Amino acid sequence: MTTPPTSLTPAGDGRELLVARDIHKSFGQTVALAGANLSVAAGEILAIMGPSGSGKSTLLHCLAGILPPDSGETWFAGVRTDQLNDTARTELRRTSFGFVFQFGQLVPELTAEENVALPLLLNGIRRKPAVDAARLWLARLGLGGVGGRRSGELSGGQAQRVALARGLVTKPRVLFADEPTGSLDSLTGEQVMEHLVDAARTEGTTVVIVTHEPRVAAYAHREVMVRDGRVSAGRPQLATP
Amino acid sequence: MLGMTVPIALLGLLERESSYGYELKQRYDSQLGKGRPLPFGQVYATLGRLARDGKVTVGAAEPGAGPERKRYRITDDGIADFEAWLAQPVEPEPHLQTVLFMKVVLALLAGRPAQTYLDAQRAAHLNRMRELTASKRSATLLDALLADHALFRLEADLRWIDLTEARLDALTRELTQ
Numbered sequence: 001m002t003t004p005p006t007s008l009t010p011a012g013d014g015r016e017l018l019v020a021r022d023i024h025k026s027f028g029q030t031v032a033l034a035g036a037n038l039s040v041a042a043g044e045i046l047a048i049m050g051p052s053g054s055g056k057s058t059l060l061h062c063l064a065g066i067l068p069p070d071s072g073e074t075w076f077a078g079v080r081t082d083q084l085n086d087t088a089r090t091e092l093r094r095t096s097f098g099f100v101f102q103f104g105q106l107v108p109e110l111t112a113e114e115n116v117a118l119p120l121l122l123n124g125i126r127r128k129p130a131v132d133a134a135r136l137w138l139a140r141l142g143l144g145g146v147g148g149r150r151s152g153e154l155s156g157g158q159a160q161r162v163a164l165a166r167g168l169v170t171k172p173r174v175l176f177a178d179e180p181t182g183s184l185d186s187l188t189g190e191q192v193m194e195h196l197v198d199a200a201r202t203e204g205t206t207v208v209i210v211t212h213e214p215r216v217a218a219y220a221h222r223e224v225m226v227r228d229g230r231v232s233a234g235r236p237q238l239a240t241p
Numbered sequence: 242m243l244g245m246t247v248p249i250a251l252l253g254l255l256e257r258e259s260s261y262g263y264e265l266k267q268r269y270d271s272q273l274g275k276g277r278p279l280p281f282g283q284v285y286a287t288l289g290r291l292a293r294d295g296k297v298t299v300g301a302a303e304p305g306a307g308p309e310r311k312r313y314r315i316t317d318d319g320i321a322d323f324e325a326w327l328a329q330p331v332e333p334e335p336h337l338q339t340v341l342f343m344k345v346v347l348a349l350l351a352g353r354p355a356q357t358y359l360d361a362q363r364a365a366h367l368n369r370m371r372e373l374t375a376s377k378r379s380a381t382l383l384d385a386l387l388a389d390h391a392l393f394r395l396e397a398d399l400r401w402i403d404l405t406e407a408r409l410d411a412l413t414r415e416l417t418q
Contacts, residue, residue, distance in 0.1 A: 051407060215392055215400045216372035225360070232360070 016041040016075075017206050018063050018174065023072035025228075031056035032058040034067070034229035040174075045200060047217035049111050052227035057178055058212045059226060063208060064097055065089040076174070088157045094123055098142040098175045098205075100196075102182035106151035106159055106166075112138060113147035116165045123170060141195050155190035157180035163194060169200055175200060177209045181216055193219050243316055246289050246343050247279065252296060252315055252323045253347035258312040262288055267411055272416065273346055296322060324353070327358055330365035333395055341398065349416050359406050366395050366402070393397075 018040040025033040032055045034137050040046050040063075050056045061067040065081050068089075074082045081092060093099075106115045111128075116134035121127065138147050141161045150158055160180065167175055180196065182206055183191030197219050200207045209220060217223045249268075254260065254268055262284050265341060270278040277354075291297045296319035300312035315323075327348055331340050341362065348355040373388045405412070 041333075051403065212403075213375075214367060214370055214396045217367060218374040218392070220371075223367055225363075 015041045017044075017077055019073070019075040020059065020063055020069075020207070021075075023059070023062055023069045023074065025055075025067065025069050027063060033062065033072075033230055035072070036062075036185070036229060036231050038224060038231050040206060040208060042206055043138050044205055044222065045197065045220045047223040048208065048210045048226060048231075049212060049214075049217055049222035049223050052212070054226040055229040056226040058179055058213075059231070060176055060208060060210045061214070064099070064103075064174075065092050088144070094119065096173045098170060098207050099166045099182045100160070100163050100175065100177040102179040105161060106154075109145040109152050111150055112143065112154065112158075112162045113136035115151070115162055116169050119166060119170045133169055134165070138162070140199070141165050142191075146178070147167075156184055157191060160184060160188075160192050164192065164196055164199070168205070170202070171203060172205060174206045174208065177207065177211075179211055179213075180209065181213065186215075189216070215218075246340060247283065248291055248296075249323060249326045250347060251284070251287055251291065251345060252319045253327075253351055254315060256320060256323060256351040257313050257314040260308045261312055263310070264320065265313070267373070272350065273343060291319065295319075323347075325338060330358075330361040333366045333369035333398070341401070345412075346350060346416065347412050349409075352417075355404065355409055358400050359409075363402050366399050370395050 005033065009113065011229065018038075018041040020036055020038045023033045023036040024031075027145055027207060034055075036055065036059050038048075038059065043166065048056045048059060058067065061078075062069045062082075065074070065076075065084070069082055072082070073080060076092065076096065106112075107118065110118070113131055113134045116137055117127070117130040120130035120133060125133075135147055138144060142165060143158060143161055143165070146154060148160075151162070160183075164180070167177075175196070181192050184192060196207070199205070206219075209216060211217055246300055250269060251265055254265055258290075260268075262281075265288075266279050266281060266284045269284075287289060289299065292299050292313075294314055296316055297313045300314065303312070304309050332342075341346050344358050344362075345355050348358055369391055373392050378386045
């Protein structure tokens with residue numbers, strides 16, 4: 001194992017679970033990240049905000065090992081994740097991370113229950129315990145009655161809660177959510193966020209949410225702004241006049 | 242609310258250059274008042290109080306074609322007041338638009354970084370929204386309804402802050418051309 005990074009947070013208490021250090025990432029001529037630094041403490045719920053095209057989703061993808069940065073370092077639990085090969089990164093995502101995206105991205109051919117059970121099946125869990133765990137999660141998110149429905153038969157809010165159950169069923173250390181309420185009305189979005197935050201608190205899950213919605217960010221402990229591929233803290237220190 | 246900000250607005254307008262009372266009124270009316278012009282009486286009364294409190298100095302009367310004119314100049318004390326006002330985010334509550342607007346325009350007119358103010362205000366707003374969101378967890382539906390109203394108002398302010406931030410460069414050019 002490589003030496004863990006020195007602290008990037010003012011607290012410096014060594015509880016950082018995720019760290020991005022001087023991350024650069026471009027897509028062709030387009031610079032998405034230009035020296036982004038971020039650190040997320042274990043158990044923290046962090047909102048990443050910023051205008052469209054600021055690089056906030058790319059930052060999430062780099063932290064989550066979906067995209068390797070062009071340069072810079074990403075760390076998870078004391079391990080350099082940017083240096084892992086594809087297989088190791090896939091393994092990390094499957095075992096330690098959960099994901100919820102703007103549009104649930106459920107597999108349409110599968111029932112809600114099968115969708116939730118899918119990550120467990122991919123991790124080698126047998127079908128019966130996987131489906132049992134899926135049922136428990138669906139019940140926990142108030143979806144006891146819809147386990148047998150396919151995604152086309154679910155409302156937007158139900159589909160998003162199914163996606164949330166799927167993101168949490170493996171009991172990940174970190175849940176990454178990209179605009180998790182983006183396609184929902186206010187009330188349904190609020191219900192999804194309540195479930196997300198409740199589950200994260202109960203399970204001790206660290207949550208990183210990308211959102212441009214202040215009402216979603218208000219569920220987080222802390223927010224950061226991404227601008228032009230860099231991260232600035234949400235609460236700047238003003239110079240004393 | 243407007244009345245509270247007139248002295249600070251005059252200080253802000255004076256920061257870049259000294260000016261006559263009449264000029265100050267004209268600049269206030271065209272760039273800040275937006276359909277609510279300042280009465281002359283209020284301009285001179287306010288300048289008088291600022292001079293008494295050591296925030297501005299008053300030059301000698303200059304004879305001209307019209308009535309005698311006096312040039313007002315901001316003092317270090319006045320600059321410190323303006324800086325402190327600019328740096329302090331407004332208590333997040335509904336109906337802030339006048340003060341938010343004034344802070345941005347005055348910061349840009351004075352050649353100061355409006356971004357810093359917007360960041361501080363965004364953080365103050367989000368903090369308040371966090372408090373309201375947390376309070377809803379144990380609230381009755383009626384109390385939650387009230388909290389929601391405040392949350393949507395604050396969100397509207399934040400959308401305006403985001404949009405303003407995206408237009409800061411263009412706004413600066415328009416104000417200083």
